[in-house]
Amino acid sequence: MTIMTNRLSRSTHPELTLHPERMIQFGEGNFMRAFVDWQLQQMNNQGLFNGSAVLVQPIEQGLGGFMAAQDNLYTVLLNGIMDNQTVNSREIISSVSRVINPYTDYESYLALAEKDELEFITSNTTEAGIAYLPGDRADGTPPKSFPGKLTALLHRRFELGKKGFVIIPCELIDRNGEKLQEIVQQYAADWNLGGEFLQWLKEENTFCCSLVDRIVPGYPRDKAAELEAELGYLDNVMVTAEPFLFWVIEGPESLAERLPLAKAGLNVVVTPDMTPYRERKVHLLNGPHTAMVPLGLLAGLETVEDVMNDETFSRFVKQLIEDELIPMLDLPAEELLSYAGAVQERFRNPFIRHELTSISLNSISKFKTRLLPVLLRYQQERGKLPERITLAFAALLLSYRGDRVPLQDSPEILEIFTQAWSDPASFAGTILSNTSLWGQDLSLLTGLEAEINVHLQQLEQQDSRAALQQLVG
Numbered sequence: 001m002t003i004m005t006n007r008l009s010r011s012t013h014p015e016l017t018l019h020p021e022r023m024i025q026f027g028e029g030n031f032m033r034a035f036v037d038w039q040l041q042q043m044n045n046q047g048l049f050n051g052s053a054v055l056v057q058p059i060e061q062g063l064g065g066f067m068a069a070q071d072n073l074y075t076v077l078l079n080g081i082m083d084n085q086t087v088n089s090r091e092i093i094s095s096v097s098r099v100i101n102p103y104t105d106y107e108s109y110l111a112l113a114e115k116d117e118l119e120f121i122t123s124n125t126t127e128a129g130i131a132y133l134p135g136d137r138a139d140g141t142p143p144k145s146f147p148g149k150l151t152a153l154l155h156r157r158f159e160l161g162k163k164g165f166v167i168i169p170c171e172l173i174d175r176n177g178e179k180l181q182e183i184v185q186q187y188a189a190d191w192n193l194g195g196e197f198l199q200w201l202k203e204e205n206t207f208c209c210s211l212v213d214r215i216v217p218g219y220p221r222d223k224a225a226e227l228e229a230e231l232g233y234l235d236n237v238m239v240t241a242e243p244f245l246f247w248v249i250e251g252p253e254s255l256a257e258r259l260p261l262a263k264a265g266l267n268v269v270v271t272p273d274m275t276p277y278r279e280r281k282v283h284l285l286n287g288p289h290t291a292m293v294p295l296g297l298l299a300g301l302e303t304v305e306d307v308m309n310d311e312t313f314s315r316f317v318k319q320l321i322e323d324e325l326i327p328m329l330d331l332p333a334e335e336l337l338s339y340a341g342a343v344q345e346r347f348r349n350p351f352i353r354h355e356l357t358s359i360s361l362n363s364i365s366k367f368k369t370r371l372l373p374v375l376l377r378y379q380q381e382r383g384k385l386p387e388r389i390t391l392a393f394a395a396l397l398l399s400y401r402g403d404r405v406p407l408q409d410s411p412e413i414l415e416i417f418t419q420a421w422s423d424p425a426s427f428a429g430t431i432l433s434n435t436s437l438w439g440q441d442l443s444l445l446t447g448l449e450a451e452i453n454v455h456l457q458q459l460e461q462q463d464s465r466a467a468l469q470q471l472v473g
Protein backbone atom coordinates (compact mmCIF):
# COMPACT_ATOMS: atom_id res chain seq x y z
CA MET A 1 0.00 0.00 0.00
CA THR A 2 1.24 3.55 -0.79
CA ILE A 3 2.32 5.46 2.30
CA MET A 4 0.64 8.87 2.32
CA THR A 5 2.77 11.80 3.39
CA ASN A 6 0.76 14.83 2.27
CA ARG A 7 -1.61 16.24 4.84
CA LEU A 8 -4.69 17.96 3.48
CA SER A 9 -4.01 21.72 3.44
CA ARG A 10 -4.66 24.88 1.49
CA SER A 11 -1.36 24.31 -0.33
CA THR A 12 -2.39 20.83 -1.47
CA HIS A 13 -5.70 22.35 -2.59
CA PRO A 14 -5.04 25.99 -3.57
CA GLU A 15 -8.28 26.11 -5.58
CA LEU A 16 -10.42 26.17 -2.40
CA THR A 17 -11.92 29.58 -1.67
CA LEU A 18 -11.79 31.19 1.76
CA HIS A 19 -15.07 32.92 2.59
CA PRO A 20 -15.64 35.74 5.09
CA GLU A 21 -16.73 34.68 8.58
CA ARG A 22 -20.50 35.01 8.98
CA MET A 23 -21.26 32.39 11.62
CA ILE A 24 -19.94 31.56 15.07
CA GLN A 25 -20.33 27.87 15.85
CA PHE A 26 -19.95 26.41 19.32
CA GLY A 27 -18.82 22.83 18.86
CA GLU A 28 -16.27 21.44 16.45
CA GLY A 29 -17.46 17.81 16.75
CA ASN A 30 -18.29 15.39 13.98
CA PHE A 31 -21.96 16.19 13.83
CA MET A 32 -21.61 19.93 13.32
CA ARG A 33 -18.89 19.55 10.71
CA ALA A 34 -20.93 17.04 8.71
CA PHE A 35 -24.18 18.94 9.17
CA VAL A 36 -23.98 22.74 9.54
CA ASP A 37 -20.58 23.31 7.93
CA TRP A 38 -21.36 20.86 5.15
CA GLN A 39 -24.50 22.89 4.43
CA LEU A 40 -22.57 26.17 4.41
CA GLN A 41 -20.34 24.54 1.82
CA GLN A 42 -23.33 23.64 -0.36
CA MET A 43 -24.61 27.23 -0.22
CA ASN A 44 -21.13 28.57 -0.99
CA ASN A 45 -20.73 26.14 -3.91
CA GLN A 46 -23.84 27.69 -5.43
CA GLY A 47 -22.78 31.27 -4.70
CA LEU A 48 -25.71 31.75 -2.33
CA PHE A 49 -23.99 32.56 0.96
CA ASN A 50 -20.32 33.48 0.67
CA GLY A 51 -19.67 32.79 4.30
CA SER A 52 -17.68 30.60 6.64
CA ALA A 53 -18.04 29.56 10.27
CA VAL A 54 -15.54 30.32 12.99
CA LEU A 55 -15.66 27.42 15.43
CA VAL A 56 -15.35 27.73 19.19
CA GLN A 57 -14.39 24.76 21.35
CA PRO A 58 -16.98 24.50 24.14
CA ILE A 59 -14.60 22.50 26.32
CA GLU A 60 -10.85 22.72 26.72
CA GLN A 61 -10.04 19.46 24.94
CA GLY A 62 -11.05 19.38 21.35
CA LEU A 63 -10.14 19.10 17.72
CA GLY A 64 -8.80 22.66 17.22
CA GLY A 65 -5.19 21.45 16.93
CA PHE A 66 -6.05 18.76 14.38
CA MET A 67 -8.10 21.23 12.36
CA ALA A 68 -5.36 23.91 12.39
CA ALA A 69 -2.80 21.31 11.24
CA GLN A 70 -4.76 20.93 8.02
CA ASP A 71 -5.77 24.60 7.57
CA ASN A 72 -9.27 23.80 8.90
CA LEU A 73 -10.07 21.71 5.84
CA TYR A 74 -11.54 18.24 6.17
CA THR A 75 -13.38 15.67 4.10
CA VAL A 76 -17.03 14.71 4.43
CA LEU A 77 -17.79 11.23 3.08
CA LEU A 78 -21.48 10.65 2.39
CA ASN A 79 -22.45 7.01 2.10
CA GLY A 80 -25.88 5.54 1.63
CA ILE A 81 -28.90 5.29 -0.55
CA MET A 82 -30.92 8.37 -1.32
CA ASP A 83 -33.88 8.53 -3.72
CA ASN A 84 -33.03 4.97 -4.81
CA GLN A 85 -29.52 6.01 -5.84
CA THR A 86 -26.33 4.88 -4.17
CA VAL A 87 -24.42 7.87 -2.87
CA ASN A 88 -20.72 7.53 -2.27
CA SER A 89 -19.37 11.06 -2.32
CA ARG A 90 -16.32 12.79 -0.92
CA GLU A 91 -16.01 16.53 -0.58
CA ILE A 92 -13.38 18.75 0.99
CA ILE A 93 -15.14 21.24 3.23
CA SER A 94 -13.60 24.70 3.23
CA SER A 95 -16.37 26.55 5.04
CA VAL A 96 -14.61 26.58 8.41
CA SER A 97 -12.26 29.54 8.81
CA ARG A 98 -10.56 28.61 12.11
CA VAL A 99 -11.15 27.02 15.51
CA ILE A 100 -10.77 29.19 18.61
CA ASN A 101 -9.97 27.56 21.93
CA PRO A 102 -11.33 30.08 24.46
CA TYR A 103 -9.36 28.34 27.22
CA THR A 104 -6.05 29.33 25.63
CA ASP A 105 -7.08 32.42 23.63
CA TYR A 106 -9.94 34.14 25.37
CA GLU A 107 -9.13 37.50 23.77
CA SER A 108 -9.67 36.14 20.24
CA TYR A 109 -12.92 34.66 21.43
CA LEU A 110 -14.24 37.94 22.84
CA ALA A 111 -12.95 39.82 19.79
CA LEU A 112 -15.58 37.98 17.73
CA ALA A 113 -18.05 40.50 19.20
CA GLU A 114 -16.37 43.24 17.15
CA LYS A 115 -17.01 41.67 13.74
CA ASP A 116 -20.12 43.14 12.13
CA GLU A 117 -20.23 40.43 9.42
CA LEU A 118 -20.94 37.77 12.06
CA GLU A 119 -24.71 37.42 12.17
CA PHE A 120 -25.44 33.78 13.02
CA ILE A 121 -24.58 31.62 16.01
CA THR A 122 -25.06 27.85 15.97
CA SER A 123 -24.14 25.24 18.54
CA ASN A 124 -24.00 21.58 19.39
CA THR A 125 -22.47 20.94 22.74
CA THR A 126 -24.25 17.58 23.33
CA GLU A 127 -27.32 17.36 25.57
CA ALA A 128 -25.04 18.24 28.50
CA GLY A 129 -24.02 21.61 27.07
CA ILE A 130 -27.17 23.73 27.44
CA ALA A 131 -27.11 23.74 31.22
CA TYR A 132 -27.08 26.32 33.98
CA LEU A 133 -23.99 25.89 36.08
CA PRO A 134 -24.52 27.54 39.46
CA GLY A 135 -21.52 29.65 40.34
CA ASP A 136 -20.27 30.05 36.77
CA ARG A 137 -18.38 33.34 36.72
CA ALA A 138 -18.47 36.36 34.42
CA ASP A 139 -14.75 36.91 35.03
CA GLY A 140 -13.90 33.32 34.11
CA THR A 141 -11.56 33.24 31.13
CA PRO A 142 -13.69 31.67 29.86
CA PRO A 143 -16.84 31.05 31.90
CA LYS A 144 -17.14 27.29 32.28
CA SER A 145 -20.52 26.57 30.72
CA PHE A 146 -21.49 27.09 27.09
CA PRO A 147 -24.37 29.47 28.00
CA GLY A 148 -21.93 31.35 30.29
CA LYS A 149 -19.44 31.75 27.43
CA LEU A 150 -22.22 32.90 25.14
CA THR A 151 -23.44 35.45 27.71
CA ALA A 152 -19.95 36.93 27.97
CA LEU A 153 -19.72 37.27 24.18
CA LEU A 154 -23.19 38.76 23.85
CA HIS A 155 -22.45 41.25 26.61
CA ARG A 156 -19.27 42.38 24.85
CA ARG A 157 -21.31 42.78 21.64
CA PHE A 158 -23.89 44.88 23.52
CA GLU A 159 -21.19 47.09 25.06
CA LEU A 160 -19.87 47.77 21.57
CA GLY A 161 -23.35 48.98 20.55
CA LYS A 162 -23.63 46.45 17.74
CA LYS A 163 -26.57 44.48 16.44
CA GLY A 164 -27.39 41.05 17.87
CA PHE A 165 -27.40 37.57 16.33
CA VAL A 166 -29.71 34.89 15.04
CA ILE A 167 -28.93 32.04 17.43
CA ILE A 168 -29.78 28.49 16.34
CA PRO A 169 -28.79 25.74 18.79
CA CYS A 170 -28.79 22.20 17.39
CA GLU A 171 -28.63 20.24 20.65
CA LEU A 172 -31.16 17.40 20.77
CA ILE A 173 -33.10 18.78 23.70
CA ASP A 174 -36.66 19.96 23.62
CA ARG A 175 -37.14 23.71 22.97
CA ASN A 176 -33.35 24.14 22.76
CA GLY A 177 -33.49 27.83 21.71
CA GLU A 178 -35.80 28.81 24.56
CA LYS A 179 -33.77 26.88 27.08
CA LEU A 180 -30.55 28.54 25.94
CA GLN A 181 -32.17 31.98 26.06
CA GLU A 182 -33.46 31.37 29.60
CA ILE A 183 -30.02 30.38 30.85
CA VAL A 184 -28.35 33.36 29.19
CA GLN A 185 -30.92 35.62 30.86
CA GLN A 186 -30.24 33.91 34.17
CA TYR A 187 -26.50 34.60 33.89
CA ALA A 188 -27.21 38.19 32.86
CA ALA A 189 -29.18 38.55 36.10
CA ASP A 190 -26.63 36.63 38.26
CA TRP A 191 -23.80 38.75 36.89
CA ASN A 192 -25.70 42.05 37.27
CA LEU A 193 -25.27 42.93 33.62
CA GLY A 194 -28.15 45.39 33.78
CA GLY A 195 -31.63 45.94 32.44
CA GLU A 196 -30.49 47.51 29.18
CA PHE A 197 -28.50 44.42 28.34
CA LEU A 198 -31.50 42.23 29.10
CA GLN A 199 -33.60 44.38 26.81
CA TRP A 200 -30.96 44.24 24.04
CA LEU A 201 -30.82 40.44 24.45
CA LYS A 202 -34.55 40.20 23.93
CA GLU A 203 -35.03 42.76 21.20
CA GLU A 204 -31.86 42.47 19.13
CA ASN A 205 -31.34 38.72 19.16
CA THR A 206 -33.45 35.89 17.83
CA PHE A 207 -33.14 32.58 19.66
CA CYS A 208 -34.56 29.86 17.38
CA CYS A 209 -35.46 26.34 18.47
CA SER A 210 -34.26 23.77 15.97
CA LEU A 211 -34.37 20.05 15.27
CA VAL A 212 -31.55 18.33 13.43
CA ASP A 213 -31.51 14.98 11.69
CA ARG A 214 -28.56 13.28 10.01
CA ILE A 215 -26.85 10.11 11.14
CA VAL A 216 -23.16 10.91 11.53
CA PRO A 217 -21.08 7.91 12.61
CA GLY A 218 -17.96 10.14 12.54
CA TYR A 219 -14.32 9.29 11.88
CA PRO A 220 -14.07 6.08 9.83
CA ARG A 221 -11.50 4.45 12.09
CA ASP A 222 -11.70 1.01 10.47
CA LYS A 223 -11.17 2.35 6.95
CA ALA A 224 -9.08 5.49 7.47
CA ALA A 225 -5.85 4.23 5.88
CA GLU A 226 -7.67 2.82 2.87
CA LEU A 227 -9.61 6.06 2.41
CA GLU A 228 -6.52 8.23 2.73
CA ALA A 229 -4.83 6.14 0.03
CA GLU A 230 -7.86 6.68 -2.19
CA LEU A 231 -8.12 10.42 -1.42
CA GLY A 232 -4.39 10.98 -1.88
CA TYR A 233 -3.91 12.96 1.35
CA LEU A 234 -3.90 12.48 5.10
CA ASP A 235 -6.95 13.73 6.95
CA ASN A 236 -7.22 13.32 10.73
CA VAL A 237 -10.72 14.79 10.97
CA MET A 238 -12.55 13.29 8.02
CA VAL A 239 -16.10 12.38 8.85
CA THR A 240 -18.64 9.92 7.44
CA ALA A 241 -22.36 10.63 7.35
CA GLU A 242 -25.49 9.44 5.65
CA PRO A 243 -26.69 11.49 2.65
CA PHE A 244 -30.08 12.18 4.26
CA LEU A 245 -30.41 15.46 6.10
CA PHE A 246 -33.26 17.39 7.70
CA TRP A 247 -33.16 20.63 9.67
CA VAL A 248 -36.26 22.26 11.07
CA ILE A 249 -35.76 25.78 12.35
CA GLU A 250 -38.49 27.54 14.28
CA GLY A 251 -37.97 31.12 13.27
CA PRO A 252 -39.17 34.09 11.24
CA GLU A 253 -39.89 33.60 7.55
CA SER A 254 -37.14 36.11 6.71
CA LEU A 255 -34.58 33.61 7.97
CA ALA A 256 -35.05 31.50 4.85
CA GLU A 257 -33.73 34.49 2.85
CA ARG A 258 -30.86 35.35 5.16
CA LEU A 259 -29.72 31.74 5.42
CA PRO A 260 -30.77 30.36 2.03
CA LEU A 261 -30.44 26.68 2.86
CA ALA A 262 -33.70 25.58 1.22
CA LYS A 263 -32.87 27.72 -1.80
CA ALA A 264 -29.67 25.70 -2.12
CA GLY A 265 -31.83 22.58 -2.39
CA LEU A 266 -31.20 21.44 1.17
CA ASN A 267 -33.95 19.69 3.14
CA VAL A 268 -34.46 22.58 5.56
CA VAL A 269 -37.77 23.93 6.83
CA VAL A 270 -38.27 27.28 8.53
CA THR A 271 -41.57 27.12 10.40
CA PRO A 272 -43.40 28.93 13.21
CA ASP A 273 -43.99 25.60 15.05
CA MET A 274 -41.58 22.68 14.97
CA THR A 275 -43.38 20.52 17.57
CA PRO A 276 -44.79 17.90 15.17
CA TYR A 277 -41.44 17.42 13.46
CA ARG A 278 -39.71 16.94 16.79
CA GLU A 279 -42.25 14.41 18.07
CA ARG A 280 -41.94 12.43 14.88
CA LYS A 281 -38.17 12.31 14.88
CA VAL A 282 -37.50 11.79 18.58
CA HIS A 283 -40.04 8.99 18.94
CA LEU A 284 -39.72 7.23 15.56
CA LEU A 285 -35.98 7.48 14.97
CA ASN A 286 -34.26 8.07 18.30
CA GLY A 287 -36.83 5.90 20.15
CA PRO A 288 -36.11 2.71 18.16
CA HIS A 289 -32.37 3.46 18.40
CA THR A 290 -32.63 3.55 22.18
CA ALA A 291 -34.80 0.41 22.30
CA MET A 292 -32.51 -1.63 20.07
CA VAL A 293 -29.30 -0.76 21.92
CA PRO A 294 -29.63 -2.85 25.12
CA LEU A 295 -31.44 -5.71 23.38
CA GLY A 296 -28.90 -5.79 20.57
CA LEU A 297 -25.86 -5.51 22.84
CA LEU A 298 -27.18 -8.27 25.14
CA ALA A 299 -27.50 -10.51 22.08
CA GLY A 300 -23.94 -9.72 21.00
CA LEU A 301 -24.85 -7.48 18.06
CA GLU A 302 -22.59 -4.51 17.38
CA THR A 303 -24.22 -2.10 14.96
CA VAL A 304 -27.60 -0.72 13.87
CA GLU A 305 -27.07 -2.53 10.57
CA ASP A 306 -26.56 -5.84 12.45
CA VAL A 307 -29.92 -5.26 14.14
CA MET A 308 -31.69 -4.51 10.88
CA ASN A 309 -30.13 -7.49 9.10
CA ASP A 310 -31.36 -9.86 11.81
CA GLU A 311 -34.86 -11.07 10.99
CA THR A 312 -36.10 -11.25 14.58
CA PHE A 313 -34.65 -7.91 15.57
CA SER A 314 -35.83 -6.06 12.47
CA ARG A 315 -39.33 -7.46 12.98
CA PHE A 316 -39.17 -6.18 16.55
CA VAL A 317 -38.19 -2.70 15.32
CA LYS A 318 -41.02 -2.65 12.77
CA GLN A 319 -43.62 -3.80 15.32
CA LEU A 320 -42.34 -1.37 17.92
CA ILE A 321 -42.74 1.48 15.46
CA GLU A 322 -46.04 0.46 13.91
CA ASP A 323 -47.90 -1.03 16.89
CA GLU A 324 -46.65 0.98 19.83
CA LEU A 325 -45.08 4.27 18.74
CA ILE A 326 -47.12 5.49 15.76
CA PRO A 327 -50.55 4.96 17.41
CA MET A 328 -49.46 7.23 20.27
CA LEU A 329 -48.44 10.19 18.08
CA ASP A 330 -50.92 12.94 17.15
CA LEU A 331 -49.95 13.13 13.50
CA PRO A 332 -51.51 11.64 10.35
CA ALA A 333 -50.78 7.90 10.46
CA GLU A 334 -50.00 7.72 6.74
CA GLU A 335 -47.34 10.38 6.99
CA LEU A 336 -45.86 8.68 10.04
CA LEU A 337 -45.75 5.31 8.29
CA SER A 338 -43.95 6.81 5.36
CA TYR A 339 -41.45 8.55 7.67
CA ALA A 340 -40.96 5.32 9.64
CA GLY A 341 -40.34 3.36 6.44
CA ALA A 342 -37.65 5.84 5.44
CA VAL A 343 -36.11 5.63 8.91
CA GLN A 344 -35.84 1.83 8.67
CA GLU A 345 -34.18 2.22 5.27
CA ARG A 346 -31.68 4.61 6.85
CA PHE A 347 -31.03 2.12 9.67
CA ARG A 348 -30.26 -0.49 6.98
CA ASN A 349 -27.64 1.74 5.30
CA PRO A 350 -25.02 -0.85 4.32
CA PHE A 351 -22.31 1.74 3.80
CA ILE A 352 -21.93 3.09 7.29
CA ARG A 353 -21.11 1.45 10.58
CA HIS A 354 -23.26 2.92 13.34
CA GLU A 355 -22.08 1.35 16.59
CA LEU A 356 -24.75 0.52 19.17
CA THR A 357 -22.27 1.51 21.88
CA SER A 358 -22.03 5.02 20.42
CA ILE A 359 -25.80 5.39 20.75
CA SER A 360 -25.74 3.90 24.25
CA LEU A 361 -24.16 7.00 25.83
CA ASN A 362 -26.50 8.34 28.55
CA SER A 363 -29.20 5.75 27.72
CA ILE A 364 -31.21 6.43 30.88
CA SER A 365 -31.98 10.04 30.02
CA LYS A 366 -32.54 8.99 26.40
CA PHE A 367 -35.11 6.38 27.48
CA LYS A 368 -36.85 9.01 29.59
CA THR A 369 -37.21 11.40 26.64
CA ARG A 370 -37.60 9.06 23.71
CA LEU A 371 -39.66 6.08 24.96
CA LEU A 372 -41.05 6.65 28.44
CA PRO A 373 -43.62 9.29 27.37
CA VAL A 374 -45.01 6.79 24.84
CA LEU A 375 -45.10 3.96 27.39
CA LEU A 376 -47.03 6.16 29.82
CA ARG A 377 -49.49 7.33 27.21
CA TYR A 378 -50.06 3.79 25.94
CA GLN A 379 -50.74 2.53 29.45
CA GLN A 380 -53.14 5.38 30.10
CA GLU A 381 -55.05 5.01 26.83
CA ARG A 382 -55.09 1.24 26.47
CA GLY A 383 -55.01 0.17 30.12
CA LYS A 384 -52.04 -2.13 29.44
CA LEU A 385 -48.33 -1.82 28.88
CA PRO A 386 -46.74 -1.71 25.43
CA GLU A 387 -44.93 -5.06 25.37
CA ARG A 388 -42.00 -4.12 23.18
CA ILE A 389 -41.13 -0.90 24.95
CA THR A 390 -41.45 -2.71 28.29
CA LEU A 391 -39.09 -5.48 27.17
CA ALA A 392 -36.58 -2.89 25.93
CA PHE A 393 -36.90 -1.10 29.28
CA ALA A 394 -36.10 -4.31 31.17
CA ALA A 395 -33.12 -4.96 28.89
CA LEU A 396 -31.89 -1.44 29.55
CA LEU A 397 -32.16 -1.91 33.33
CA LEU A 398 -30.36 -5.25 33.10
CA SER A 399 -27.61 -3.76 30.94
CA TYR A 400 -27.05 -1.14 33.68
CA ARG A 401 -25.86 -3.93 35.99
CA GLY A 402 -22.68 -3.37 34.01
CA ASP A 403 -21.53 -6.99 33.78
CA ARG A 404 -22.68 -7.76 30.24
CA VAL A 405 -22.35 -4.56 28.23
CA PRO A 406 -20.06 -1.53 28.57
CA LEU A 407 -21.76 1.43 30.24
CA GLN A 408 -21.42 5.12 29.44
CA ASP A 409 -23.37 7.37 31.76
CA SER A 410 -22.78 9.93 34.49
CA PRO A 411 -21.11 8.68 37.70
CA GLU A 412 -24.24 9.67 39.69
CA ILE A 413 -26.51 7.48 37.56
CA LEU A 414 -24.09 4.56 37.56
CA GLU A 415 -23.91 4.79 41.37
CA ILE A 416 -27.72 4.65 41.65
CA PHE A 417 -27.68 1.41 39.63
CA THR A 418 -24.79 -0.09 41.58
CA GLN A 419 -26.71 0.51 44.81
CA ALA A 420 -29.99 -0.84 43.40
CA TRP A 421 -28.39 -3.95 41.91
CA SER A 422 -26.71 -4.74 45.26
CA ASP A 423 -30.06 -6.27 46.23
CA PRO A 424 -31.36 -8.07 43.10
CA ALA A 425 -34.62 -9.13 44.81
CA SER A 426 -35.73 -5.54 45.35
CA PHE A 427 -33.96 -4.09 42.29
CA ALA A 428 -37.01 -3.39 40.11
CA GLY A 429 -38.98 -1.68 42.88
CA THR A 430 -35.99 0.40 43.98
CA ILE A 431 -35.02 1.58 40.53
CA LEU A 432 -38.56 2.26 39.27
CA SER A 433 -39.35 4.36 42.34
CA ASN A 434 -36.28 6.56 41.84
CA THR A 435 -37.89 9.83 40.79
CA SER A 436 -34.55 11.46 39.97
CA LEU A 437 -34.18 9.03 37.07
CA TRP A 438 -37.68 9.13 35.61
CA GLY A 439 -39.23 12.34 36.90
CA GLN A 440 -41.89 10.28 38.67
CA ASP A 441 -42.35 7.11 40.72
CA LEU A 442 -42.75 4.40 38.07
CA SER A 443 -43.32 1.68 40.66
CA LEU A 444 -46.82 3.16 41.01
CA LEU A 445 -47.63 2.37 37.39
CA THR A 446 -50.00 -0.59 37.28
CA GLY A 447 -48.23 -3.79 36.30
CA LEU A 448 -44.87 -2.26 35.38
CA GLU A 449 -42.79 -3.62 38.26
CA ALA A 450 -44.21 -7.12 37.80
CA GLU A 451 -43.62 -7.05 34.02
CA ILE A 452 -40.08 -5.79 34.44
CA ASN A 453 -39.35 -8.58 36.92
CA VAL A 454 -40.69 -11.19 34.49
CA HIS A 455 -38.54 -9.82 31.68
CA LEU A 456 -35.45 -9.53 33.87
CA GLN A 457 -35.74 -13.19 34.73
CA GLN A 458 -36.40 -14.11 31.14
CA LEU A 459 -33.39 -12.11 29.92
CA GLU A 460 -31.21 -13.81 32.52
CA GLN A 461 -32.36 -17.32 31.60
CA GLN A 462 -32.44 -16.95 27.83
CA ASP A 463 -30.64 -14.50 25.62
CA SER A 464 -32.44 -11.41 24.40
CA ARG A 465 -33.00 -12.94 20.95
CA ALA A 466 -35.08 -15.73 22.48
CA ALA A 467 -37.12 -13.18 24.45
CA LEU A 468 -37.70 -11.21 21.27
CA GLN A 469 -38.66 -14.30 19.31
CA GLN A 470 -41.42 -15.05 21.79
CA LEU A 471 -42.71 -11.53 21.42
CA VAL A 472 -42.51 -10.89 17.69
CA GLY A 473 -43.58 -14.31 16.55
Ligand SMILES: NC(=O)c1ccc[n+]([C@@H]2O[C@H](COP(=O)([O-])OP(=O)(O)OC[C@H]3O[C@@H](n4cnc5c(N)ncnc54)[C@H](O)[C@@H]3O)[C@@H](O)[C@H]2O)c1
Pocket residue numbers: 026027028029030031032057058059061062124125126127128129146171172212213214215216217218
Ligand atom coordinates in the same frame (compact mmCIF):
# COMPACT_ATOMS: atom_id res chain seq x y z
N1 LIG B 1 -23.72 11.76 15.54
C1 LIG B 1 -24.99 11.81 15.14
O1 LIG B 1 -25.51 10.96 14.37
C2 LIG B 1 -25.87 12.92 15.61
C3 LIG B 1 -27.01 13.22 14.87
C4 LIG B 1 -27.85 14.22 15.33
C5 LIG B 1 -27.51 14.90 16.49
N2 LIG B 1 -26.38 14.58 17.16
C6 LIG B 1 -26.06 15.34 18.38
O2 LIG B 1 -24.77 15.86 18.34
C7 LIG B 1 -24.12 15.69 19.60
C8 LIG B 1 -22.63 15.57 19.35
O3 LIG B 1 -22.40 14.45 18.53
P1 LIG B 1 -21.05 14.30 17.72
O4 LIG B 1 -21.22 13.07 16.91
O5 LIG B 1 -20.67 15.56 17.02
O6 LIG B 1 -20.00 14.05 18.91
P2 LIG B 1 -18.50 14.55 19.02
O7 LIG B 1 -17.93 13.81 20.17
O8 LIG B 1 -17.80 14.50 17.72
O9 LIG B 1 -18.61 16.11 19.43
C9 LIG B 1 -19.05 16.51 20.68
C10 LIG B 1 -19.02 18.03 20.77
O10 LIG B 1 -19.67 18.42 21.97
C11 LIG B 1 -18.78 19.14 22.82
N3 LIG B 1 -19.03 18.72 24.20
C12 LIG B 1 -18.86 17.47 24.73
N4 LIG B 1 -19.21 17.47 26.04
C13 LIG B 1 -19.60 18.74 26.33
C14 LIG B 1 -20.05 19.39 27.52
N5 LIG B 1 -20.19 18.73 28.65
N6 LIG B 1 -20.34 20.72 27.45
C15 LIG B 1 -20.19 21.40 26.31
N7 LIG B 1 -19.77 20.84 25.16
C16 LIG B 1 -19.47 19.53 25.17
C17 LIG B 1 -17.39 18.81 22.35
O11 LIG B 1 -16.53 19.88 22.61
C18 LIG B 1 -17.61 18.62 20.84
O12 LIG B 1 -17.58 19.86 20.18
C19 LIG B 1 -24.80 14.47 20.23
O13 LIG B 1 -24.88 14.57 21.61
C20 LIG B 1 -26.18 14.53 19.62
O14 LIG B 1 -27.04 15.24 20.50
C21 LIG B 1 -25.54 13.63 16.75
Ligand SMILES: O=P(O)(O)OC[C@@H](O)[C@@H](O)[C@H](O)[C@H](O)CO
Pocket residue numbers: 172212213214215216285286289290358359361
Ligand atom coordinates in the same frame (compact mmCIF):
# COMPACT_ATOMS: atom_id res chain seq x y z
O1 LIG C 1 -26.64 11.48 19.14
P1 LIG C 1 -27.22 10.85 20.38
O2 LIG C 1 -26.12 10.20 21.19
O3 LIG C 1 -28.06 11.80 21.19
O4 LIG C 1 -28.22 9.71 19.95
C1 LIG C 1 -27.82 8.63 19.14
C2 LIG C 1 -28.67 8.55 17.88
O5 LIG C 1 -30.00 8.22 18.22
C3 LIG C 1 -28.67 9.87 17.13
O6 LIG C 1 -27.36 10.36 16.97
C4 LIG C 1 -29.32 9.75 15.74
O7 LIG C 1 -28.49 9.02 14.89
C5 LIG C 1 -29.52 11.13 15.20
O8 LIG C 1 -30.35 11.85 16.09
C6 LIG C 1 -30.11 11.13 13.79
O9 LIG C 1 -30.40 12.44 13.41
